[in-house]
Amino acid sequence: MAISTEQIAGETAALDLMRGYLAGDPEAIAAAAAAGAVCPTTAAYMRRQASGLLAEAVLADPGFSPYRRAVMGPAGPRAAGSA
Structure with missing residues (x-):
């Protein structure tokens, strides 16, 4: 295939859209949506990919919301019980 x-283009726009949601950046969200709307085929791929990314995020974290900024813990080993 x-x-x-x-x-x-649709897959790239979907990833950019998710990055914009996670960063809480309305300008990035608007730019990704505009890039994904260039043609009907691109828009269809973008919707399909964004839907899959959202479904995976919800399955991983039922409290996920694209309207709330994602908060990640610090990088490195976990502090709980480690020296």
């Missing part, structure tokens, strides 16, 4: 440029 060949991958089209519309598919690649």
